Structure formats: C-alpha cells, structure tokens
Amino acid sequence: MITKDSQVKSLKPKEKRYTNAAGDGLFLDVMPTGKKSWTVAYSKNGKRTRTKIGTYPVLSLKDARVLAQDIQRQALLGYSDILMKDLVKEWLSVYSPNWSSEKYEKNVIHRLELVTERIADVKANEVTRSMISDEIGLIVGRGTIETANRCLRLIKTVFDYAVAKEYVETNPCTLVSKMIPARKVVNMASLPISEMPKFWTALNYMDMAYETKQAIALYNYLACRPSELVKARWDTGEFDLDKGVWIIPKHRMKMRLEHMIPLTEKPLQILRDLYDRRIDDEFVFKKKSKPWEHMPTETPLAAVKRAAGNGKMTTHGFRSLLSTNANEAKLADGTRMFHEDIIERHLAHVPHNKGRAAYNRAKYWNDRVRLMEWWAAIVTPWIEPES
Template identity: 30%
Template sequence: MPRLAKPLSDKEIKQAKPKAAEYGLSDGNGLILRIRPTGSKTWMLNYIRPHVKTRTNFTLGSYPEVSLAQARKKALEARELLAQGIDPKQERDQQAAEQAALVEHTFERVAADWFAIKKESVTEGHANATWNSLSRSLLPAIGKLPIGQINAPLVVKVLRPIEAQGSLETVKRLTQRINEIMTFAVNTGLIHANPLAGIKAAFKTPKKKNMAALSPAELPELMTKVANANIKKVTRCMIHWQLHTMTRPNEAAAARWDEIDEANRLWIIPAERMKMRREHVIPLTDETMALLDTLRPISGHRDYLFPSDKDPNTHTHVQSANMALKRMGLAGRTTAHGLRSLASTTLNEQGFDWDVVEAALAHTDKNQVRSAYNRASYLERRRMMMAWWSKHVVSSITRVMKSPILRTA
C-alpha cells in the first residue's frame, strides 16, 4: 500500500521552491507533485501496474494548469481503473492512438492503401477504372472524413443522386468497392466492424442484361460488313485478330510483338495484362499467322501490333473496335466483347468440349489444381479447335468476298 502522507495544500504547493536535485511532495495514495531544478511542477501518480506488478509513474499534468483538486480527481479516476485491472497509462495511450487514427486515417488515405494492394490483382485498365470511379463519385464527398465516421446513411446520401440518374450498375460497383475498402479497414485494425455490409439493399437492383452478341448464323453478315467497312487497315486487322483469337478488347488492342512466339505459333499474354492475372497462351492458326504477315510492314518495327494513329509508340484505343462496329450499323447487336460470345456459342454448338472452350476464353476454373492441369493438357486440343474456328470464320465469307482478311480501306 502507498505510504500514508499528510495531504498537500495550495499554499504549500505555491511556496515549494526548486532545489539542485529533483524532489517530490506527496499528497498520499500515490499522488506526487514532482518539482524539477528548472522550477517546473508536474503531477504524477505512482502505482503498481496490473498483471506485471512493477511500479511506474503516470503523468497527470503540470501545475498550475492542473490544480490540486483536478490532480486528485484524475488520480481517483486512475485508481478506479486499477481496481478493474486496467492500467491507466495503457488506457490513455490507447485512447490517444484511437483519437489520432480518427484524424490520420481518412477514407481517402485508407482507400489509397487498399488500392495499392488491389491494383496488383487486376489489369491496369480495370485498376484505373476503379480509382477513377472512386475519385469521381466518392472521394469529393467523404474522402477527408475519418474512416471511423463513415456510415451507411452518409454513403447512401452520396450515392442517391447517381441512382436517380439511372446509373444502377455504377451504384452497384461503388457499393462493392466501398465495402472492400471498409473491410480492409477492419482487417487492418482501423475500425471494429464494417457499417456498410448490407448497404446494397438500400438501392435498386440493376436489371441483368445479356451482352449484345450476334448469333452463329449472323457471322457471314458480320464478316461482310467488316470487309466492306470504311475503316483503317489496322482497325480491320484488329477486329479479325480479336475474333480469331477469342480475346477481350483490351487484350487484343494492346497485343505486343514480343508476346508472339512465331516459331511455336503461340501468342503468350503475360499475367499482368489478363483479367484473371494469369498468363494466357493462345495457339496461332494459319489465318492469324497471315494477319501477322499483313501487319509486319505496318508495325513490325514497333512494340505493338496495332499502333495508335496519334502516337505509334503506344497501342490503338481499346474502344476502336467498338466504334468501328457501331459505324457498321451493328450498335445494339454486338460489341467487340460480344465477339467472344459469338465464338463461344458457335464452338459449343459444334460439340467442342466446354472445358476446352472455357480455357480458350481464359475463364478461371475455381478449382486451381484442375485449372492448372487444363491449361497444360488442353493446349493441343485448343490448337485444333482454334484452327477449326479460324477456318469457319474465313469460310463464312469466302462465298462472297475473295479476300476477307487482307482487304484494306
């Protein structure tokens, strides 16, 4: 137990003078006024720490800013915590850290930390779209707020105008992304729970729309339109390349010459360019090899198969194929991405193994072991399937056009 001492008085405290060495005046029950040679006077509580049973001092403030009465009150509050087995010094440090976190860890900063990890698992284009959506729709309204102050009513209020515009898909994506950020905040210890877990229920659900795609019977019409369209040669070749290789628009538009293994007739797309962040190997057919021969005089000396008109050192815009298809009168009937659906439907109707078709489309198998096995074992089967597909594409128009691939604008 603390040594009993005569309680201090205000007069005694005021008259206490500094000495050559630091000394203390005891008020009893562990409360001490520490007087330094400089003349400063500091209140301290000397106590035994719970659990570890060692003595330590807990600073309560400086005199006269903290009066004798206030020091006694603070000491009493600290002893009440000790009675509960709580170390008052640790409790104060924890509260200070939590208060600092409220100011330091804003939504924008936490979102940036989350994004630094997120962008490593998605393509560059998807990463840019993700951050742009946050910067446009969320950060201006809540970016500067502490992460602990983000709640469902606040976010609902921010997203209501977007919903009112009919942009339900945008709202859906934003609620998904902000939930990921809040879950990240939970997992990193910044907040105790995610208050936005069920926020999507506050908004209308967007109606699911099937991606516009032509039917297999409409392939000859597509090929005729592409052959007759008033478009640049590079754009025409890119549409053919994407159709024959069954790739996504961004994968085709950014195809590089150093990804082409002509000796083994393969196009090897690195993981960082793929949606699923997994390397994709595509067998090249006679028709796609012919496309490379057509492109070589145009871009063989550059990095990209399909260079941009504005800057040949970069690739053509990922929307070039889409815009060309719209100008052909196919708006609402197909998109560049819809060419993959056309290929998939045709190949499945022709009886090709569904797993082989999925592997050609670079769809991810949830079974990782099976997925790795499929990528290795299906390559030769895919080579045969892709050869059939390329010949089918060409044969769909050879009855009408003599040169479906090499015709220029």
C-alpha cells in the same frame, strides 16, 4: 542509420534480407531481389508491433517518415480517431504500389471519392451502415447500378482493412448490397452465325486501313477482348509465332491473370504478315495519327458497326458469337462437342466461386487448340470467300 534519400538509393541487395534503421521506429528492409520496403514499429496495448507501409522509391525517406509518424500517432491516440479520408489514404498507400495500371488507380480513387466525399471528416469507427447506404443510394439514384456495385465493393474492402488493423470493430458495409437493384445483364450485340458471310462481304468492300481489317479478322478468329488485342506489343515477347501461342500479360487482362490463346494457321498468317510489315517492335496495331500509341478500340468497332448496321454487332460480339455456337455444337451422337469449361477458359472467364490462385493459364490447352481449329474452319470462308 539512414538519414538521406541518397543512402537508401545506394543500398545494394545481399544474399539474405537485411534491415537498416531510419530513426524514430522507421526501418528499411532490403530483399535479395533488390526490393526495398519500409516498416514502422509502434506500441499498442503494451505490445510492440511492426507494420509494412510501402516500398521505395514509391515512398521516399521523407514520405515514409511522415507516414510512420502518422501511424505512431494513431497508435498513441487510439485507432478510433482515424478519419475516413485518412483511412482511405492509408489503404491506398499500402495497395496502390502493386497496381500496374495508372488508369485503374484513378478509377479506384474516383469510386472511393463517390462514397466518402461527404463523410471524409467522420471518424471511421463512427461511420454507420445508414451512412454508407445513403451514399450508395445517391449513386443508385443516378441510374448507375454497376458503378454502385463497384463503389460498394471497394469501400467494403477498405473497411475490411480497417477491421484487420483494429481501426473499427465491424464493417458497416454489411448488407448494404441488398439495397442495390439487380442489374439487367445486357449482352454485347452480336449477329447470328447465318449473317456472318453477308457481314464479311460488306466489310471486305469497305474502304479501311489494312491493319484495321486484320484486327477485326483476329477478333473473329480469337474471340479476345477488344483492348487485349489493340494493346498487344511485339517487344514484350507475348507472341510466339513459332509455337503458335499468344500469352496476354496479366495487366491487360480483366481478371489480372496471365492468359494463353492458341494460334491456328490463319491467325498465325495474319500475325506473321503484320510482323513483316512492322515499322518498329512496339504496338502491333498503331494509331494512325500517333504511331507511338496503340490503335483505339473505337477504330475497328466503327468499321464493324458500319458493316453490320449500327446496333447489330460489336467487336465484343465476336466473343458471344463463339460462345453461342461452341456451346451449341454437337457431335454425330448428339453429345456436346466442347464442354462449357473449355469455352469459358478460352474466353478467360474465371468463376468467382473458384479461387484465383487455382487459375491455370494452360488448362484444357489441347481442347482449346481443337476449339480454335474448329472455329477457324467456320470463320475462314467468311473472311476469304473465294478460298
């Protein structure tokens, strides 16, 4: 039986999963991959149940015992006794170990606190729809519509978990979305294509770091999201400069899905030059004052705003520029040059009505290569007007 944390650490994987008891209904499963997971056994309505509560080393032996005892106590007293603050804590302990971003976890905790701060000590099964509506209403009242939507989606997920665990009978978040006013969609500022030569003329005459200008050029060529580019690294193997492919890791993608972007001749030239100039194999674009950190998204954004005129163009606007013009492009016979699904897939827009599991990072690949070649032919004369 496991009695010390050092014993947990020393356990080695075998060909098949095996389990070690840690006392008082707590068990540790060791997978062939080396992953170690805590489970707790308890009785409910006379039926023996086992539930996964977390992984090691995220949960130490001591922490796992505390959580296991709490779950067993709740089973003994009745699930209806769990308080909102404890429900949120349990939900976080189950799901947060799978999150790759510390910033994302902080955002989730903050949004849940916005909804639950005043009802933290209320029993979960006593939380009513009106209580949730009151909390969401306060957020809406501050004018933060998108925050209200995100907070509601999160707390609804927490209550879905509570329903599955039989802590509550129904989800009190149902229909609360009806009280949130529709958010007016404001597209990121983007110059029309007719003004892009003038924009690049102004940009080429501006005094800026070489890397900043190259980042802006890649935004224009590739139409990627700003953070996806400035956080790119050489040492992760995401760039295959021989095959002309950039594979963006899922933790940097908005939809948490790995994404592939074709690299045509001009973007490849830029990246190869940056690779030859690199001082290490970490970030492609570095912060000038702290080269061990990535370039802030605000650095190329500030240059774009100066060249275009504040409020007329953003780094995100290059995505709108590609989308607008690719959707309007026609062949000689008047038919569309690119189907909207090709454009949307290149922009990594995953329809909500199509399951994430069905996402294929390389779908429409040949068509997307053609899209990037067509777009590069349009963009290059702006960036290199004398070529």
